[in-house]
Amino acid sequence: MAFMLSDCLDTKHFPLPRQYRRLVNLSSAADVGRTAPHERSSVGHLVKISNTGTVLDCGAGVTILEAALDAGVAYPHGCQSGNCGACKSNLLDGTVDMEGYSEFALMDEERDRGLILACRAVPDMPCEVAWLDEDDLIVHPRRILSTTVTAIDDVTHDIKRVLLDVNSGGPFTFSAGQFASVSFEGAPARDYSMANRPDDRQLEFHIRRMPGGNTSAHVANNVKVGDKARVEGPFGTSYLRESHRGPILAIAGGSGLAPIKSIVEHALARKLPQHIHLYFGVRNERDLYLEQHFTTLAAANPTLHFVPVLSEPGGATSRRTGLVHEIVGRDFDDVDGCKAYVAGPPVMVEAATKLLTARGMRRIDVHADAFYTAAEMQAAGKKTGAQM
Numbered sequence: 001m002a003f004m005l006s007d008c009l010d011t012k013h014f015p016l017p018r019q020y021r022r023l024v025n026l027s028s029a030a031d032v033g034r035t036a037p038h039e040r041s042s043v044g045h046l047v048k049i050s051n052t053g054t055v056l057d058c059g060a061g062v063t064i065l066e067a068a069l070d071a072g073v074a075y076p077h078g079c080q081s082g083n084c085g086a087c088k089s090n091l092l093d094g095t096v097d098m099e100g101y102s103e104f105a106l107m108d109e110e111r112d113r114g115l116i117l118a119c120r121a122v123p124d125m126p127c128e129v130a131w132l133d134e135d136d137l138i139v140h141p142r143r144i145l146s147t148t149v150t151a152i153d154d155v156t157h158d159i160k161r162v163l164l165d166v167n168s169g170g171p172f173t174f175s176a177g178q179f180a181s182v183s184f185e186g187a188p189a190r191d192y193s194m195a196n197r198p199d200d201r202q203l204e205f206h207i208r209r210m211p212g213g214n215t216s217a218h219v220a221n222n223v224k225v226g227d228k229a230r231v232e233g234p235f236g237t238s239y240l241r242e243s244h245r246g247p248i249l250a251i252a253g254g255s256g257l258a259p260i261k262s263i264v265e266h267a268l269a270r271k272l273p274q275h276i277h278l279y280f281g282v283r284n285e286r287d288l289y290l291e292q293h294f295t296t297l298a299a300a301n302p303t304l305h306f307v308p309v310l311s312e313p314g315g316a317t318s319r320r321t322g323l324v325h326e327i328v329g330r331d332f333d334d335v336d337g338c339k340a341y342v343a344g345p346p347v348m349v350e351a352a353t354k355l356l357t358a359r360g361m362r363r364i365d366v367h368a369d370a371f372y373t374a375a376e377m378q379a380a381g382k383k384t385g386a387q388m
């Protein structure tokens with residue numbers, strides 16, 4: 001079954017931790033569907049450990065860590081009592097009940113992102129978990145920046161590239177692929193992904209005008225050089241995993257090129273040795289942008305392969321044509337060992353994620369940001385950057 005990590009938040013069960021716990025915020029996503037200990041499942045369940053591919057039979061009332069260690073799986077752990085955080089894991093599918101734990105071992109914000117402590121987690125249905133790699137644990141301090149617009153240009157008929165100078169509130173550190181909550185004066189805050197490399201001085205955003213949209217229309221029609229903007233962040237977990245050495249599939253749709261640009265340029269600047277396959281899907285020629293930039297970059301870097309894809313070309317074309325995920329599917333039979341970074345319209349991100357997992361990519365290797373609107377996020381019970 002294809003699933004999004006964030007989807008787990010809607011069904012996960014976290015009972016009140018027994019100790020060290022501060023009062024639970026009943027409005028948090030993790031409290032939805034919370035069960036009391038006496039309601040817990042009294043039967044065992046199968047648990048898949050994604051990192052090793054092992055499937056364990058986790059007995060009734062047994063934690064995932066206990067079952068893994070009993071089965072000889074070298075699951076990372078320390079205290080085994082919810083205090084150290086060494087067994088912190090992604091809950092990829094299913095639901096668990098959590099025994100008491102220290103908030104130092106698992107912060108509320110991490111819990112809301114779908115993380116659990118394996119030493120405290122008792123499955124109440126079949127589950128899939130993955131312990132965290134070092135790369136998964138990167139946390140940058142959240143900043144509120146005061147910035148000034150230094151450039152705003154049309155890169156397509158409906159996408160503006162906005163450059164911001166940071167006046168105060170920094171230093172702003174982030175990992176390539178993350179996003180921020182950006183508010184321009186006179187429009188509501190919205191999430192936009194940084195398109196620049198983390199070490200660039202200026203912040204760069206690509207903002208597509210959405211029909212009926214508030215902020216994107218304001219950016220298209222009113223924002224000008226010299227205007228102020230508030231930037232809060234960074235947020236998001238779909239950032240470049242720098243220690244991974246397998247091939248990278250970077251798949252962008254429309255203004256989803258923003259975080260993918262940051263990832264690709266940062267990977268090249270860091271001289272990561274693996275091949276990077278960048279697919280940029282748009283409807284037709286007038287939606288393409290930065291094509292020359294990436295063509296030049298690919299000519300200078302033998303590890304970068306750039307494939308622009310048109311789904312509805314205006315006429316005869318030498319470019320690839322079709323839906324971008326279908327083109328990726330045609331080029332790659334087997335994606336085991338690759339990591340994918342996917343960003344853009346939700347329908348494209350979902351189709352690409354489904355294709356990649358069907359072709360053998362582990363779900364933890366798909367790092368996807370679907371550009372949901374604030375209303376869609378609210379309807380799905382998810383938080384925008386401004387609400388985090």
Ligand SMILES: Cc1cc2nc3c(=O)[nH]c(=O)nc-3n(C[C@H](O)[C@H](O)[C@H](O)COP(=O)(O)OP(=O)(O)OC[C@H]3O[C@@H](n4cnc5c(N)ncnc54)[C@H](O)[C@@H]3O)c2cc1C
Nearest residue numbers: 191192193207208212213214215216255258371372373375
């Ligand atoms: C993690 C993330 C990163 C993103 N990065 C980028 C990026 O780099 N570039 C980019 O261009 N976009 C990005 N987005 C999308 C961006 O955050 C905005 O959603 C987008 O710009 C539209 O905002 P808006 O204010 O113009 O539209 P909104 O005012 O939010 O309206 C959007 C649509 O919803 C409709 N609508 C408004 N209110 C309601 C309602 N109450 N019920 C139903 N429908 C409603 C509107 O008519 C319109 O069609 C990202 C989104 C996420 C979640």
Ligand code: FES
Nearest residue numbers: 078079080085119
């Ligand atoms: S092993 Fe220490 S918190 Fe789980």
